[in-house]
Amino acid sequence: MNMVVCVKRVPDTSESEVHIDASGKDIDKSRLSFGINECDNYAVEEAIQIKERLEGAVTVISLGSKESDEVIRMALAKGGDEAIRLEDDAFAGGDALAVAKALAAAIKGLEYDMVFTGALTDDDGYAAVPVALAELLGVPHATYVKKVEILEPGKKAKVGRELEGGLMEFLEIDMPCVLGIQTGINEPRYASFKGIKQAAKKEIALKSAADLGLDVSDVGEAGSWAVLEQFTPPVVGEMAEILEGEPDETAAKLAAILKEKGLV
């Protein structure tokens, strides 16, 4: 079983304030921490667990600048075998379909049975890459996958998709295929420093748009249908009444409100 995993390095904004920068089209990333996109981390683990059970190789692919090597190396340290990084100024500003085009061009030449990506990214949240990628590769897909069972290596898998309300939809899918992996499917392992050091010896193949046979007008912002005009703070409904003061005071105010409303 040969597998490909696509990973992306993203800023972690889950617990940080997000500020729009002067251009209005990007955020100030100087005070953010970066790491592997959350779903992608589970995708890496899923591929590696399958490799450990059934033998085979895992190729890690990332589209991004040099900093992305860090997330690639962590995936290699966990058990990835080869790595490709797609780097080209022309890739910048691409929407999900443009990203999928670049990934597809890189994957086309590889021998693979399954491609794993995260179901969605923490930054733009398009959730479109796995499904678009499958169509570009001409193979079947499933996304929001939270269960993978290999029925016949290289041939068939049983896949569970997580639907609204936690309902699972099980389906049978032929290989090769692309699966968009949802968080919670497994428990991602730790990449030890020693492993990362050893992985640093592995070569990360760099590919530009030209290397992939892509015209620069097909990728990045030029190859995107949707272009970001500007960011604004989200429109919120009526803001909550914010209780002010030290923890002692805010807690007392809230307790009083809850009591008045008969909630405690």
Add this chain to the structure above:
Amino acid sequence: MKDIFVLIEHRRGEMRDVSVEMLSGAAKLGGTVVAVLLGKDVDAFAEKATGYADKVLYVNDAMYENYNSELYQKALSALIREHGPGVVLMGNTAQGVDLAPALAVELNAPLVTDVTALEMDGDKPKPTRQFYGGKLDAHLAMKDADLYILTIREATFVAEEPSKSGEVVKADNPVSEEIPYRKFLEYVEPEVGEVDITQSNLLVGVGRGIREDKNMPVVEELAQAIGADLAASRAVVDAGWLPSDRQVGISGKTVKPKLYLAVGISGAFQHVTGMKGAEVIVAINKDPDAPIFGIADYGIVDDLFKVVPKLVEKIKESKGA
């Protein structure tokens, strides 16, 4: 203006709310609204859709009994090529997201997923969607194209009362045979645990802000003091700190308690969708810009580890008083 296609979403004998929402929203964009319905003997849904659409394109075939993206894609691309709509709307749901990107690639059409607001500039959509887990709105400009495919977040449009009386057009099934490479097997219900949070009157929702398993007693004490059950965001369930039957949100439960006290929950829409129907929402979060404050009635901007223990104290006092 060209027609707007709206894909009707249904599952296990129920038409999903997002369908009527999209039809209602599409009616306001101008142009002819065409509901597209693929299913097996779902005449009742076709009938319902006539109240919102100018036309209902209904393909009735056993192969559409359960959603299968490959079959849906084949059918939709054929119908789109035949009828030439300018915009196709689908729900940004586990179904829509599994389908729209492939369809867009096949038809070489622009795609924007998870749209949260939509205007039209002639035949060209001007969508707004969110980045960074709902922390920013992104306003997008679309390049010129003949067809645009958009997936619409649930509750983006308000479901209106029926005001149209469209006709049902039964279309021939454009797909001649089942496909072998992706087969629907079955639906499996999530496991039910000891507490059914959909029945709880009072809920304390705990999110990523709790940071560690060993901090759980902080919120457990709060829940105990109030007499509430614990609910959780996805991150907490993924980490294994609470069982999956406590998860609130799109892929979890939808709850409507009298009180939802969100602790350390930023309020990404995936979670908010499941709890915004609560009568009173209170949020405690250290990020003043956390989207949860946009839907909460009361908020405290502070470190939960400072506020919650105090709150437990005050609630105990007020109960004693």
Add this chain to the structure above:
Amino acid sequence: MCAEELDFVEKYDLLGCIQCGRCTGGCPVALRTDLRVRCFMNDTQNEERLEELSEKPEIWDCTTCFTCAARCPKGLEPLEVLIGLRSLQIEEGKVQPTVRDALESIFKDGNPWGSPRAKRLDWASDLEVEVLEPEAEETTDVLLFICCTDAYDPRVMKAAQALVKVLIAAGVDFGLIGDDESCCGSEVRRLGEEGLFEMCDEENVELLNSFNVNRIVAISPHCYNTLKKEYHGLKVPVLHYTELVAELLEDGKLELPKEVAKVVTYHDPCFLGKQNDIYDEPRYVITRIPGVDFREFDRCRERSLCCEGGGGKMWVESESKEERLAEIRVEDAKEMGAEVIAVACPFCLLTLEDATKVKGVDEEMQVMDILELLAEAL
């Protein structure tokens, strides 16, 4: 796993063990968990059992407090065997998600708290502090090494802020590293992540040696212990802040004009007391604060009970439901009528303060860093 890693017998001198049981006998967590360190001293002699032993959850109960080593009549360090077993799990990537996230965060951002490096100095944003330049011509007397927990934890940073106020009041010539400061790696090593610890050692030694300073003062006993005893090639001496403050008081450079009329006891941090024999300086400092009524715990100094905050325990929850050691400590403090448990370690501060809440005595009893008491006396 390669052969040299498996050679536990040689690495930890296991054949020297006489199985007297003083290690388990003195082990504070043996009171509440299944950990029996003597058994590991015996069982790890069988190389074939190492993998199985490394999968036992109780190896993560050890707080690396050092009592077992301090009491071993043969001079062995049983805790290191447990760390060795942990490292086997680390190599396999099989660790709790909280441990994984803490270690990844240190690798990426230089701190275990999942916070960006760029926010490292936020704790000092309202203070007048100098950030040192590497290779400066002028010598600065003191370089403050701020623990990640002091830098990022909203409660603990108050201790770091108090330290700055104290040093300014005493006219000390000091500076900070700023955003380039990284985790010392004390917990990294004790979680069994040897490779990452080596990185901490190399990078921090290079960084610290680049500053033109007379001495380094660490706020945390864990950083202190690691910088002083586990780093390779550090050029200047390392002190714990209690040593510096004691010196400032003795030399009359620090004056404490205000009274702090409180009954205060002191909890010895394992990494300051048991592991570095610093018992007198903290007591000297506390008793120099006017108005303080100082009382000793029954179990104090080398017999002091561990708070269970070290050895990576900030990220590992024990399966035991028995009373935490910190809770026992708080009860003892309550019995002697203490209003303040003074500490000199960020982990002790957090674990003991939690325990006062669990015990419901957080109204009448405070847990404070000695620095916070000093700041009140300024």
